[in-house]
Amino acid sequence: MTSPLLELRDLGVSYRTGGQNVPAVKGVSLTLAAGETLGIAGESGSGKSTVAMSVLRLLPRSAKITGEILLAGEDIGGMRWGRLRAVRWSAASIVFQGAMHALNPVRKVGEQIAEPIRLHGDAETGAAGVRARVEDLLRQVDLPVGKASAYPHELSGGQKQRVMIAMALACRPDLIIADEPTTALDVIVQAQVLDLLGDLVAERDIGLMLITHDLSVLASACRRIAVMYQGEIVEEGPSATVMGTPRHAHTKALAAAFPTVGDPRSRFAPATATPLPPEPDRAAEPSALLSARDLRVVFRDRTGTKVSAVDGVGLDVFENEIVALVGQSGSGKTTLARTLLGLQRPTSGTVSYQGEAMPTGGAGLRAYRRRVQLVLQDPTSALNPRHTVYEAVAEGPRIHRLGGVDGDEHAIVVAALEAAELRPAETYLSRLPHELSGGQRQRVVIAGALALDPSVLVADEPVASLDASVRGEILGLLLRLRRELGLAGLVITHDLGLAWNIADRVAVMYRGKLVEVGTVEQVLLEPRHEYTKSLLAALPMGTARAAEPGV
Known part of the structure; x- marks a missing residue:
């Protein structure tokens, strides 16, 4: 049986603050195969982004990581700096949350896509080879080649997010981690970004870990979903099962937070709120x-x-x-x-x-x-x-x-x-x-x-x-x-x-x-x-x- 592309074994992460170790992730075990999509859902503070940053050891020095992180069978935790630097971008890359903040505002986007290519030598040598690779990446994410000369402020939110995906693909990684890649995007651009990620997984047989608080997004884009709460995985399974028949109370709350258009039962009615006054009679106030x-x-x-x-x-x-x-x-x-x-x-x-x-x-x-x-x-x-x-x-x-x-x-x-x-x-x-x-x-x-x-x-x-x-x-x-x-x-x-x-x-x-x-x-x-x-x-x-x- 083929070994997983990514395997987390009893992963734990704690931060040293105020002289104490504060746990952020507790005993997380997950696997992701090549050509598979795994969604991680949870609210802020649940530990989902900490899990993502742990994979490539991007956490601050105050973080202590325990357990094992295996990427294509290789232990990330035991890597020396030189090997870890080579793995980043080329074996695994990250699409960070908030493209408007992740891109350098004073550099053209083509230069930013080219940077990891130059650093990792993952293209033909010379300026012409790098330029050709950048143009190819822009085509892969459905952006005009001419956008290479644009600055981030000249692009829409969806276009900036596509640039971030192009950067993540620059060195042909086997694993992409996407942390809230569609937050604040409109529904059409969100659908386009999710379709793009899905197509890349299918065409290139890469693994995709998609992280968001929106369970409905994960149900659309991922084969499996893991739900995190207070640093632990509280539910995991096929997307349709987790979304349709959630077992854990936190999963149920996440599913209920995003209403189903057309379902009267999902119109807003806070369970803990005091009864609201009756609806006003708008016919009496026509102006x-x-x-x-x-x-x-x-x-x-x-x-x-x-x-x-x-x-x-x-x-x-x-x-x-x-x-x-x-x-x-x-x-x-x-x-x-x-x-x-x-x-x-x-x-x-x-x-x-x-x-x-x-x-x-x-x-x-x-x-x-x-x-x-x-x-x-x-x-x-x-x-x-x-x-x-x-x-x-x-x-x-x-x-x-x-x-x-x-x-x-x-x-x-x-x-x-x-x-x-x-x-x-x-x-x-x-x-x-x-x-x-x-x-x-x-x-x-x-x-x-x-x-x-x-x-x-x-x-x-x-x-x-x-x-x-x-x-x-x-x-x-x-x-x-x-x-x-x-x-x-x-x-x-x-x-x-x-x-x-x-x-x-x-x-x-x-x-x-x-x-x-x-x-x-x-x-x-x-x-x-x-x-x-x-x-x-x-x-x-x-x-x-x-x-x-x-x-």
């Missing part, structure tokens, strides 16, 4: 709270050519409703949101709030921005690392002069943190962002918006970077704010499951235009536009539209 009419935003690219980022968009957001604005990267969603927020001046068309045109400057625009607040995608980047939670939440009220020396500011901050479900608020006031979890940081960002008593929250991918369980908590919070405070929400997302989860209406954006707007049932269950159908077709297994009863 829109926030409106866009024939909105156009035109930019010029580097060649001077006009590009329509937003092209004749008309959209209404009513009080007490959540509208999901969906579409793939580059469709114009963020530009539309910036225009609605008054951060981008429209080329033509109007934005109105409560029936009055959005002011173009001065005190009027300041007052408008207080009522229409933004919740940013990445809470880590949104918060100043040197400001306490109190300072972060108090900044808005200070700018708008809502608090004073008599303690009103403190009361506003505490009330906002309580509304964002950071309780008791007093225990968070002096903390810095690095002392908070990802979900807590996102709640602080939301509290900063709530401190200004807004009527509309514009949330840009509010859960894209969060774990499955935290995702549910934040979505539950947005629903509660809508129902208890009457807040309207415009949620920008590439995740159709999220739209099915919490939205009242869905607006689909494609090449700057709104191609379809309707209730969540109309758009996601009875799509009319071909683009909407393509978005639904790209959903990973487990989140695709549910079958009709009896089918």
Whole structure:
């Protein structure tokens, strides 16, 4: 019987912190054969990325590794530095999470793909041979050869991820480890990246270890799935079995965190939340709270050519409703949101709030921005690392002069943190962002918006970077704010499951235009536009539209 390409035997990893050894991975045993795909699922802190980094000894010096790591029968742990350096890239390589951070922003992508080739001598010698290899790699990942001369900021998220895959393939490895390779990508690009990885496994007979917190992605791309929880493998088996009939409570929670479009049972209903007030009667309030009419935003690219980022968009957001604005990267969603927020001046068309045109400057625009607040995608980047939670939440009220020396500011901050479900608020006031979890940081960002008593929250991918369980908590919070405070929400997302989860209406954006707007049932269950159908077709297994009863 052929020996496994990769074998982990009783792998353990601990970190030395504060004079103590803190275990991160406990007794993990896994195998991966050539031509096979293995998925590892788990939330942040479960140990899945530590397992991935252990394979090529990429962990910091504070980490202690026990057990055995065998790559093609060779013990990684016993390798000298020279042999380990030769194994990296050529025998096994890694596609790191977050291509936007993994690529050097001041070097052309072709140079970055060529670097491991030059270092490992895995191509014909000379500049011409390296250049030919780079061009071949770009073709393998379905990128134009001309992109070799582009800088990372000139590429879309999906294109940057393809560059990372090209780098991983540069020295023809037998094993590729992909750590969250589709995080924050829209469903179409996600499907393309997963298909690309699957094709490479089949064509080149390589092994693929795919790591993510999204169980549905693994079910679509991997033959086997291992689920990690608190450093241990708690469940392992064929993808269909793990996704369809999970045994462990943590696996069940991961599977339930990503709803099935079309299944009413997977509409959001937090099990531990207090009962929500009844749905508002929107028929009694027909006038829109926030409106866009024939909105156009035109930019010029580097060649001077006009590009329509937003092209004749008309959209209404009513009080007490959540509208999901969906579409793939580059469709114009963020530009539309910036225009609605008054951060981008429209080329033509109007934005109105409560029936009055959005002011173009001065005190009027300041007052408008207080009522229409933004919740940013990445809470880590949104918060100043040197400001306490109190300072972060108090900044808005200070700018708008809502608090004073008599303690009103403190009361506003505490009330906002309580509304964002950071309780008791007093225990968070002096903390810095690095002392908070990802979900807590996102709640602080939301509290900063709530401190200004807004009527509309514009949330840009509010859960894209969060774990499955935290995702549910934040979505539950947005629903509660809508129902208890009457807040309207415009949620920008590439995740159709999220739209099915919490939205009242869905607006689909494609090449700057709104191609379809309707209730969540109309758009996601009875799509009319071909683009909407393509978005639904790209959903990973487990989140695709549910079958009709009896089918």
